[in-house]
Amino acid sequence: MRDWCISRQLWWGHRIPAYRVTVKNKVLEEELWVSGRTEQEAKAKAAKQLKVSEQDISLEQDPDVLDTWFSSGLFPFSVHGWPDKTDEMDVFYPGTLLETGHDIIFFWVARMVFFGQKLLGKLPFKTVFLHAMVRDAHGRKMSKSLGNTIDPTDVIFGISLENLHKSLYNSNLDPKEIEKAKAGQRQDYPNGIPECGTDALRFALCAYTAQGRDINLDVLRVQGYRFFCNKLWNATKFALMYLGPDFQPVKGLIEKFVKADGAGKSEDQSYKPVPPSSDLVSDAGKQMLNSVFAGSDFLSGQRATKIDLDVFKALGESPNYFKHQALCKWYHRINALSDAEKKSLPAGKGIVEAKPSPLALKDRWILSRLAYAVESCKAGFDAFNFPAATTALYNFWLYELCDVYLEYLKPIFQGSDVGAILTARHVLYTCLDGGLRLISPFMPYISEELFQRLPRWSSSEPPSIMVTPFPATNAFSFRNIAIEEEVKFIQKVAGVIRSTRADYNLPNKTKTELYLRVFCDTSAGILKRYATVIETLATCSKVVVTESPPSGCAIVTVSDKVSAHLNLKGLIDPSKEVDKLEKKKAVLLQQIEKLNSLNTAKDSKMPEEVRRSNLEKLTQSQTEVARLTDAIAVLAVMDS
Numbered sequence: 001m002r003d004w005c006i007s008r009q010l011w012w013g014h015r016i017p018a019y020r021v022t023v024k025n026k027v028l029e030e031e032l033w034v035s036g037r038t039e040q041e042a043k044a045k046a047a048k049q050l051k052v053s054e055q056d057i058s059l060e061q062d063p064d065v066l067d068t069w070f071s072s073g074l075f076p077f078s079v080h081g082w083p084d085k086t087d088e089m090d091v092f093y094p095g096t097l098l099e100t101g102h103d104i105i106f107f108w109v110a111r112m113v114f115f116g117q118k119l120l121g122k123l124p125f126k127t128v129f130l131h132a133m134v135r136d137a138h139g140r141k142m143s144k145s146l147g148n149t150i151d152p153t154d155v156i157f158g159i160s161l162e163n164l165h166k167s168l169y170n171s172n173l174d175p176k177e178i179e180k181a182k183a184g185q186r187q188d189y190p191n192g193i194p195e196c197g198t199d200a201l202r203f204a205l206c207a208y209t210a211q212g213r214d215i216n217l218d219v220l221r222v223q224g225y226r227f228f229c230n231k232l233w234n235a236t237k238f239a240l241m242y243l244g245p246d247f248q249p250v251k252g253l254i255e256k257f258v259k260a261d262g263a264g265k266s267e268d269q270s271y272k273p274v275p276p277s278s279d280l281v282s283d284a285g286k287q288m289l290n291s292v293f294a295g296s297d298f299l300s301g302q303r304a305t306k307i308d309l310d311v312f313k314a315l316g317e318s319p320n321y322f323k324h325q326a327l328c329k330w331y332h333r334i335n336a337l338s339d340a341e342k343k344s345l346p347a348g349k350g351i352v353e354a355k356p357s358p359l360a361l362k363d364r365w366i367l368s369r370l371a372y373a374v375e376s377c378k379a380g381f382d383a384f385n386f387p388a389a390t391t392a393l394y395n396f397w398l399y400e401l402c403d404v405y406l407e408y409l410k411p412i413f414q415g416s417d418v419g420a421i422l423t424a425r426h427v428l429y430t431c432l433d434g435g436l437r438l439i440s441p442f443m444p445y446i447s448e449e450l451f452q453r454l455p456r457w458s459s460s461e462p463p464s465i466m467v468t469p470f471p472a473t474n475a476f477s478f479r480n481i482a483i484e485e486e487v488k489f490i491q492k493v494a495g496v497i498r499s500t501r502a503d504y505n506l507p508n509k510t511k512t513e514l515y516l517r518v519f520c521d522t523s524a525g526i527l528k529r530y531a532t533v534i535e536t537l538a539t540c541s542k543v544v545v546t547e548s549p550p551s552g553c554a555i556v557t558v559s560d561k562v563s564a565h566l567n568l569k570g571l572i573d574p575s576k577e578v579d580k581l582e583k584k585k586a587v588l589l590q591q592i593e594k595l596n597s598l599n600t601a602k603d604s605k606m607p608e609e610v611r612r613s614n615l616e617k618l619t620q621s622q623t624e625v626a627r628l629t630d631a632i633a634v635l636a637v638m639d640s
Helices: 039-050 068-073 087-092 102-120 152-157 161-169 175-188 198-211 219-243 253-260 283-292 306-315 325-335 339-343 361-382 386-414 418-439 444-451 481-503 521-529 531-538 574-600 608-639
Strands: 018-023 032-035 057-061 097-101 127-131 133-135 214-216 512-518 540-545 553-559 562-567
Touching (some): 032 039, 097 102, 102 127, 198 444, 219 418, 253 418, 306 325, 481 512, 553 608, 574 608
Parallel strands (some): 097 127
Antiparallel strands (some): 018 032, 512 562, 553 562
16 A cells, blocks of 8 residues: 545545644745644644744644545444544444445555554454446446446336436536437337336345356346245235134244154144134134134034034024035034934033144155255355355245245145145245245345234244344254155156147146156156146146056156156147147248258358357257147047
């Protein structure tokens, strides 16, 4: 570090504590300057140096201010009351981490270091994290004259192209540069900048740091994360509907089931007291009673008791059959008892409480993926690798929780297995609670809003997600790599079936029979265990693992060990489907011919990136043509 000019001619800043000295009735041979914390200290210095009385000294303070880097170099300790010795200084200095840009390492970081060592004898921080520089989508440095500057508030709240143009007139641009800037804005933001919100912008900037020292900020990518926020919102609201208004999570239940490894010990049946009559006749009360009958014939178990009679009297009238079907059937069953039967009823212990079932394979899978997200976030934060954390969170919420697990839960919650429903609710709640706490540092606003809508583990839980502990790996020790590999295989099977259904233009409401021919005992065992999952994910009416599938099926190869046979009889008109597929195939063949001619042209000056992209498109088109040819052949056999 070399000496540098510390004065600046600005209207703001710390005024330089230097004074030009003049002496009454005396002309100095050279201009003299002195410095001091106060004017009185500076006057005393000047009087001592010139050996005159202080009354004869006149001072004029330098009108300049200290260089910004000089003043900001004092920042780590001046904010804590320096030069006074304060309690804040003892507690907060030195700090731990500084986050800044790589372009001001020597302007600011180095000055803070040597000021801290010189004035306090301690380094102001131990670690410096250098963030990337934000550039436009084309990698250009942001410049007002290019019209490519992005105001963060415009990304957060959105702005029209017209108002972007107006903002140029409020800048210090030369009028000649304004038209050039307008052209740049029209090119980059033809429809203005869409409203993206603070959370999406924060998440995008953290995800972008994988690019290295520069961020080429594309507003459309930020908008993509805004859509991701919408997905978070809708998924959580949908999940809360599954949880129900009266759900109360039991702390430690999931950990207990994970350790049990599916061995579910039989526990004594538990009961809860009968609520007051005013609660029983409410919609929530009737819903609670209705859920009891999903797994039990009567309120205290499989035999009627006086508890049933008391609740029957409290209801007073038959419940609505279409709203509470199970409760209505129970009501008429009790109503049909004779007086003698009612008198002989034994005393009940209370209303039976449903016991959660052991974890299903898909429950263990989503808990394992949650544990992986926790591990990835911790590793990402520890190494300042924020893209690793954002990628893990994006994949967990979008591709695992929303696309797979919530779909898997639909038939569970529509079924009548009360124990399975109770377990699924606890697993789902654990994912929501952990997922929101994981994403909170990146998306504090939407995570707080959704967290406030979740039920709490207990009344002693922190009131805000901001003060709730961040998920620790030891609290989410659910990782099960074996199940993750199995589900990866199942998802591949389901993906092939969905693609095949799309080839034959089958709508989601039309379910098909799926027959799987397997040439490996291990794979056959996995497919049998996950048959119901495949039914849900691949929209099948049934899934059968068999050595001899029926004829008339569309046959697709999943892997060298599995072939899928999709029964299409009676579901499609083969001749019409052949016409559709032939047209689609003709379009693809034209595209292949065009791509072949582009790639084989000898005088082509095509950039390497474009050539590589064309080759990828060519390979994809050829693969799709092969699949369409197979599909047409199957349909031709069905039509003959």
